[in-house]
Amino acid sequence: MSGPTTATRLFALLGDPVAHSLSPVFQNAAFRAADVDGVYVALRCDDAMLPGLLCGIARAGGGGNITIPHKERAAAAVDVPTDAVRRTGACNTFWLEGDRVCGDNTDVAGFRAAASALVGNTAGARALVLGAGGAARAAVFALIEDGADSVLVLNRSPERAHALRETLGEPTRVRVALDVHAIAGTHFDLVVNATPLGLHPDDPEPLAFDRIAGAGAVLDLVYAPGETRWVRAARARGIPAADGLEMLLRQGAAAFERWWGRPAPLDAMRRAIAG
Ligand code: NAP
Numbered sequence: 132m133s134g135p136t137t138a139t140r141l142f143a144l145l146g147d148p149v150a151h152s153l154s155p156v157f158q159n160a161a162f163r164a165a166d167v168d169g170v171y172v173a174l175r176c177d178d179a180m181l182p183g184l185l186c187g188i189a190r191a192g193g194g195g196n197i198t199i200p201h202k203e204r205a206a207a208a209v210d211v212p213t214d215a216v217r218r219t220g221a222c223n224t225f226w227l228e229g230d231r232v233c234g235d236n237t238d239v240a241g242f243r244a245a246a247s248a249l250v251g252n253t254a255g256a257r258a259l260v261l262g263a264g265g266a267a268r269a270a271v272f273a274l275i276e277d278g279a280d281s282v283l284v285l286n287r288s289p290e291r292a293h294a295l296r297e298t299l300g301e302p303t304r305v306r307v308a309l310d311v312h313a314i315a316g317t318h319f320d321l322v323v324n325a326t327p328l329g330l331h332p333d334d335p336e337p338l339a340f341d342r343i344a345g346a347g348a349v350l351d352l353v354y355a356p357g358e359t360r361w362v363r364a365a366r367a368r369g370i371p372a373a374d375g376l377e378m379l380l381r382q383g384a385a386a387f388e389r390w391w392g393r394p395a396p397l398d399a400m401r402r403a404i405a406g
Contacts, residue, residue, distance in 0.1 A: 140169040142390065143188055145181060145205075146198030149173035153404055154196055154383060160403030161387050164396035169193075176201070182208040185225055186232050194226035194390045196383075202236075202265050209234030219268040220298055224386040235389055238269035241382030242352075243277065246270075249373045250321055250348045254278035259314065259346075261337045262325035263291040266352050268299070270323050275301050283308050283319075285338075287326075311342050320347040329359035336361045346370050352378060380404060 144154045150173070158171035176184055181201045185208050188195060197205040202221035206212060209222055210231040216222045222234035246253055256279045260267050263286035274282050282301075285308040286292040292307040299305055308314050324337040330353055338361075340346065349365040354375040365372035384395035 135170050136168070138168055140167075140390075141188055141191065141193035142169055142171040143184070143193070143195040144171070144173040144198060145176050145184055145195060146173075146201055147175050147177065149175050149198065152198065153379065154198075157380065157383055157400040157403040158387065161383070161396050161400050164399030165387075165391065165393070167391055169390070171195075178204060181205065185209070189225055189227040189232040190230075192227065194224070194386075196386055197223050197225070199265075205234060206236075208232075215239045215269075215272060218299055219265070219272050221265045221268060223382065224389055226390050233389070235385070236269060237382040237385035237389070238266060238378070239273045239276075240385035241378040241380075242266075242270045243273040244381035244384075245373065245375070245378040246273070246321065246323075246350055248377055249350055249371060252277075253321065255280050256320040256347075257318075258282045258321040258323065259308075259317075259319040259338075259343070260284050260323045260325055262286055263288075263295045264325065267323075267325035268295055270325055270352070271295060271299060271301075271305060274321075275299065275304055279304065281306065283314065283317075285311065285314065311338070314343055316344050318344040318346070322346045322349050324349075324351045324353060324361060327353065329353040329355060329361050332360070334360075336364060340364065340368055340370070348372065350378075351375060354379060376404065 155171050162169045205222040211233040213235045215236040224235045224237045282305050284292045296305045328334045328337040349372040351359050351362050352375040358374045362372045362374050387395035
């Protein structure tokens with residue numbers, strides 16, 4: 132495509148902040164590689180603007196993504212939420228089908244792809260998830276859907292962990308740990324960081340590995356240039372580990388597929404992120 136025309140579809144990332152997002156970089160690269168007529172921009176918006184922008188852009192034939200802090204508000208704004216949106220209470224992708232605005236939570240597909248790249252299969256796994264916000268909900272939902280044996284949620288504030296457990300409606304397999312002492316001596320097949328710890332180089336580690344008996348693999352949903360300190364600490368102990376870049380890429384690929392109805396050009400997206 133040479134440049135935007137009157138037929139060009141508009142896609143937008145809606146959130147606050149959005150200035151540092153990689154989504155415009157890899158989505159515009161994907162549009163070029165797939166030779167589709169779209170343009171992807173980032174729009175900082177507040178709570179009051181969100182429903183109007185989301186529905187307006189979709190009804191004009193476009194779509195987009197939603198990021199912090201609007202994923203829950205977006206879940207309430209769309210006409211047709213997927214099961215993933217209903218169960219996680221969060222929507223990160225929107226588009227138009229017929230005359231209805233659809234919403235999905237492709238963080239679920241993104242987490243699933245990143246976890247399977249790291250450990251192959253999470254069926255039967257015993258997992259520990261640190262954090263109980265939006266990213267944790269997507270991770271726990273994917274793990275439960277894929278047949279994990281158990282998911283223990285450890286969060287700073289227990290109320291939010293209990294709320295996650297109730298919303299997902301899995302009282303048997305999803306459990307809540309009230310503090311780190313409760314998990315001492317336990318081995319987990321997969322440990323997931325779904326807190327923001329690691330975004331800044333001087334953050335404490337989300338979990339010191341000597342607090343548990345062992346970890347089969349570590350998936351940090353945070354990404355930072357040169358990988359996070361926690362990922363490097365896991366590898367230093369011989370634990371296979373990955374940061375959140377693959378999840379970011381795969382949630383974007385799943386969104387591309389909702390918008391364009393065709394497979395995403397993953398290699399081009401990966402190259403765009405690598406710079
Ligand atoms: P969120 O909804 O704000 O939830 C954050 C969670 O982390 C909450 O459970 C919070 O605990 C906990 N937390 C925050 N600060 C903490 C601290 N200093 N110590 C311990 N726990 C703390 O955020 P989110 O949307 O789930 O995102 C969390 C992180 O995941 C983001 O920062 C981002 O880096 C990452 N993420 C990555 C991807 C990806 O594609 N790779 C996608 C989404 C998110 P309380 O409940 O006690 O407040």
